[in-house]
Amino acid sequence: MAEFIIADRVHELGRGKRLEYFTIAWNTVEGIVAVVAAVMAGSISLMGFGIDSFIEVLSGSVLLWRMSVDANVEQRHRNEKRALRIIGVCFLALAVYIAYESATDLVRHRAPGPSLSGIILACASLVVMPLLSRAKHKVAAHLGSPAMHADAQQTQFCTYHRQSCSAALVMNTVFGLWWTDPVAGLIMVPIIANEGIEGIRGQVCRDCATDARGLN
Numbered sequence: 001m002a003e004f005i006i007a008d009r010v011h012e013l014g015r016g017k018r019l020e021y022f023t024i025a026w027n028t029v030e031g032i033v034a035v036v037a038a039v040m041a042g043s044i045s046l047m048g049f050g051i052d053s054f055i056e057v058l059s060g061s062v063l064l065w066r067m068s069v070d071a072n073v074e075q076r077h078r079n080e081k082r083a084l085r086i087i088g089v090c091f092l093a094l095a096v097y098i099a100y101e102s103a104t105d106l107v108r109h110r111a112p113g114p115s116l117s118g119i120i121l122a123c124a125s126l127v128v129m130p131l132l133s134r135a136k137h138k139v140a141a142h143l144g145s146p147a148m149h150a151d152a153q154q155t156q157f158c159t160y161h162r163q164s165c166s167a168a169l170v171m172n173t174v175f176g177l178w179w180t181d182p183v184a185g186l187i188m189v190p191i192i193a194n195e196g197i198e199g200i201r202g203q204v205c206r207d208c209a210t211d212a213r214g215l216n
Contacts, residue, residue: 012142013067019135020067023060023155026128027053033121041115043172044101044185049122049165051097052158055090062086063151070143081202083147087154088199095193102185109178115169122166129159150199157195161188 034050037043066083069075136152139145168184171177 009070009143012139013070016067016136016139016143016148017064019132019139020060020063020151023132024057024064026132027056027060030121030125031057034118037115037118037121041118043115043118043169044098044105044182046115046118046165046169046181047101048094048098048185048188049118049161051094052161055087055094056154056158058090059087059151059154063148066145066147080145080147084150084199084202086199087147087150088196088201091154091192091196091199093196095189095196098185098192099189102182102189105182106179106186115173119166119169119173122162122169125162126159126166129155129162133159146202154195157191160191164188 031050031053034046034053038047038050062083066079069079133152133155136148136155140148140152164184164187168180171180
């Protein structure tokens, strides 16, 4: 029985690693394209999109490290906390950046240019991110890993961010409503900051904690 449990955990760890490798590859390309498009258009929401992608890369790398040391049962809980805190710090840094840039754009009436490439990129991400988040949640539930749950939540949050970003880009490109871009950024700030604070405190959502207890 014990051998079956170990083998099942090793299998789920393999699935988790493949998901994180895909996360790193996808978000690296996505981040580069988004940042270039943001610079060309002067879009804060698109720049936040790109930086958020790079945070996903860091988060994926942290999770790969976490899974690589999973065999050390005695250190497993401590490693979970470390992973959560690193991800939390990244979220807070992103929240500060978006808040500052969005507020500055609103005060100065700095309008971003249209970005068709940004719209296409955001729409593509809206297809990939929900599927990736769902797969991560399944692996996290099997492993009983709060850090993996937090990473899955971050990926789900990225979906909401993409929705906000794509809506702002469409409104600005089609209707010329420049203020939707910085407002979209400001709307996301408290959500991002809350995720960061919970990560630093080592907290996870109630459902995640319930799943983790049930699988330990």
